Amino acid sequence: MPRLGSVQQKIPCVFVTDVKEEASRKRDGQQFQVVATEDVNPIALEANVDCAIATEKLDGTCCYVTLHRGEPHLWARLDRKPTKQAEKRFRKHQRSHKSGKDFSWNVEEDFKSVPETWIPAHRVKHQDGRPIPDENGHIPGWVPVEKSNKQYCWHSSVVDYSAGAALVLRPGSEDQDPLEITAAPLADLQEQTLELIGTNVNGNPYGLGSKKQPVHFLVPHGSVAVGDPPPVDLQQLRSWFRESPAGRVEGIVWHCDDGTLVKVHRHHLGLRWPDGDPCLASRPVVVRCPGAGHAYDHGDGLLASFLEMDGRRFSRLQDVQLEV
Known part of the structure; x- marks a missing residue:
């Protein structure tokens, strides 16, 4: 199998997502859920996701x-994360603007310290020589x-x-x-x-x-192929996760020809994980x-x-x- 994309950034969902104000199935204490809609993410369409290689998302x-x-x-x-006070300001901005864009960060003061050996992940944007946070308010790194x-x-x-x-x-x-x-x-x-x-x-x-x-x-990453994955269609994917033996995985990551990565995991579709013996564990x-x-x-x-x-x-x- 060819060497596939490197996971340096948060991978977007293959579908356009919506936020529901209910307890998360994925994270304890999180009072909202990110769920997939029927619409395919424009990023995935532009990258020709229908011709991408589907691989297992590992947990x-x-x-x-x-x-x-x-x-x-x-x-x-x-990931370098904001302090509690900065996080509160950022979440308030998100609620009022429906987005984290155009929020003004003070990277020197708003973020928790990291070890001197820390490095930012590939493709992290920089401003005045310093790494700046993504739309989620984090600076991915290692x-x-x-x-x-x-x-x-x-x-x-x-x-x-x-x-x-x-x-x-x-x-x-x-x-x-x-x-x-x-x-x-x-x-x-x-x-x-x-x-x-x-x-x-x-x-x-x-x-x-x-x-x-x-x-x-x-x-x-990208080494465990998904056999005969369904098309990128919300209902067909939900049925595949529920009914196919090959669907006993946390999710799918699609590796597109231009290097774009997109994913879906069970929580996007309102499904539990794990559910039965995972496919990988049974091999x-x-x-x-x-x-x-x-x-x-x-x-x-x-x-x-x-x-x-x-x-x-x-x-x-x-x-x-x-x-x-």
Whole structure:
């Protein structure tokens, strides 16, 4: 499968959306819902979404591989967000103008501090040399994942910087192949974005690992294709999510020929997630971690654990358990 778009910004919905004043199905404590209308987003139409590649939207947290101190490194998503006072002013402006546009930000004072190592995401707009927020009031960005930072301990569990490798879950080379768990060189993942999924991420919808033996993987964005997706039509998509075995996914991300990304997730359509066993968790998987002589051969992390399981096959991803 070709390498597809990098997820650096918030991906717009494939449909024009509306805001309903009712409790969110997606976020606890959020008293509004963003729902899809029947109208296809003009951005999607302009990008010819009907010819786009449909891929599974994964339920985890976004990561990025790029250089840090001259070496390929895993970075965690960290959006710079406004202070409580600035957030209140912004939301009040949105309610009165139906949009966050034309709101005047003071980037120096209105936003929470971030670590010195923080970098803005690609395509963040700048003004007077400083990154400025998007229409949602956030400045998307990244921080390097360090072993010493407990906040990102699950990110750290999937990388071994001494070996320059990361634990990756990806489809096999052919459509009918099982998924494969492998140790991928960080250099091969450079400038890609990936989703961290697993035991301690987003409530673990895929049922991976256990509290005693947590399991996490990086999944390259755009790597998991959606087979025979329905047309971009609200009712057909809703039926597909409800009735098709292939529809047991959180959502779809369409990768258009011009690089545009658009998405839909179940919450846009008023549907629950997860609902039954997710499609990804039910797929067969093989461990391919031939690592004799590598630095992680002598470690005690996830990479070393899967090295011991090289060649093992499981009928479902959900059945993968670390050997104690």
